[in-house]
Amino acid sequence: MHRESLYFTAPETIDLRETATTYSADEILVETQVSAISGGTEMLIYRGEAPNDLPADETLDALNGDLSFPLRYGYAAVGEVIETGSAIEDKWLGERVLAFNPHETYFSAAPSDVISVPEEVEAGEMAxxxxxxxxxxxxxxxxxQIGERVAIFGAGVIGLCTVGLLATFPLSELLVIEPLAERRKRARELGADRVVAPSxxxxxxxxxxxxxxxxxxxxxxSGHPPALDQALNLAGYDSRLVVGSWYGTKPTTLDLGGxxxxxRISIQSSQVSTLAPSLRGRWTFDRRSAVTLQNLKELPVDSLVTHRIPFENAAKGYRLIxxxxxxxxxxxxTYQ
Incomplete structure (x- = not known):
């Protein structure tokens, strides 16, 4: 079957190309309904700020190769199963699923590599x-921990979802640092106790x-390297700084002389492709997936969607961001 796939071909340049997709006896064929553009890693790729010799994602079969141009990328595609391989039960037909797949009109996947969309969740929310x-x-x-003072630098989509989750904890105070006024407003709406600009x-x-x-x-x-120094200046004795940003090729310099x-400040990286070693005794990817689905239902994620752009006009979406x-x-x- 022929499909259209989005390719990053050069900095700030994308192209929709006709490609072919097939599916094996133990795979499903999915017609995409909606996919989400990542404001973090994906925009680094769009700008040409990702190291081109780095594997795209060694944990996802759909993202093979490295980050050099041209490449397909994306990891939030939701669609409907329209065909199944001979070894797949017919019950999969018509099922809505999410896959960590690049932006394209159709894709194939093994059932074990997709997540079924709950009946009460819209496709755009599942993205x-x-x-x-x-x-x-x-x-x-x-x-x-109870009574802690917590600060979040950056109120993009990931930052705002993190605000929403932490607002349910019995913290002493939840502070958000964000340069854009509209995002500061959204952080307050999601439960931040105090919101300030970096200045x-x-x-x-x-x-x-x-x-x-x-x-x-x-x-x-925030994805902004200078925010690391700002975070260190705000950190207290024996505090923990969790870095969820990926900076790509942007240089990062830390002032550790103060x-x-x-x-005794601890700096820790956090990345969704793996579970922290300290958690693996009791946490599995399936358990985290179940908790994520519950969080998805409870957070007002639909309010974070500001634009829905037809796939054929995808370039407009990247320019808006x-x-x-x-x-x-x-x-x-959107694909329909």
Missing amino acids: LYPTVETATTLVLDGKP ELSETRWDDATGPSGADLLFEL DFHRD EDHPEDTLQVLL
Whole structure:
């Protein structure tokens, strides 16, 4: 079967190409209904800021090869099963599924590589499953504790979902640092106790006579390397800084000559493709998936979608994210 696939061909250049797809006896064929553009990794690829010799994703069969141009990319496609291989039960026909698959009109996958869409969840909402899964992983890695002071740098889609999850915890305070006013507003709506612009951060202090000053737990989710230094300046003694951003080829310089050494600050990376070693005794990918689906139903993810763009006009979606971040949050590509 012929399909159209989105290719990144050069910095800030995409192309829709006709490709062929087949499916084996133990695979399903899916007609895509909607896919989500990632504002993080995918936009680094779009800008040409991803290291081109890095594997696209060694944990996902649909993302083979490296990050050099030209390449297909994307990992949030939702569609309907329209055909099945001879070894697949007919019950799969008509099933709505999500796959970690690039943007294209049709794709094939093994049933074990897709997630069934709950009946009460819309296709556009399910396209944000990978985002909510990332936010769930961040919270698992951060291990927030009762009464802690928590700061989040960056209120993009992942940052806002993380805000929504952490707002359910009995924290002392949840602070969000974000340069765009509209995103600061959304962070408040999702439960942040306090929201400031980066320029106001020097005026932000946590002084507590009952214990160490500064934040206990911080998340860097802005994708902006200088935010790491800002986070370190806000961090308190024995605090944890979880870095969920991937900076690609953007240079990152940390000032570790101040209080970092004496304050025993821990910096930890968080990435959704794996589970933290400390969690693997009791957590599996299936367990995290079940928790993610529950979080997806409880978070107002539909309110984070600002644009729905027909697949044939996909270039417009990337330009909106790049040129108008103040008005653009989550862009979905539609296929019908």
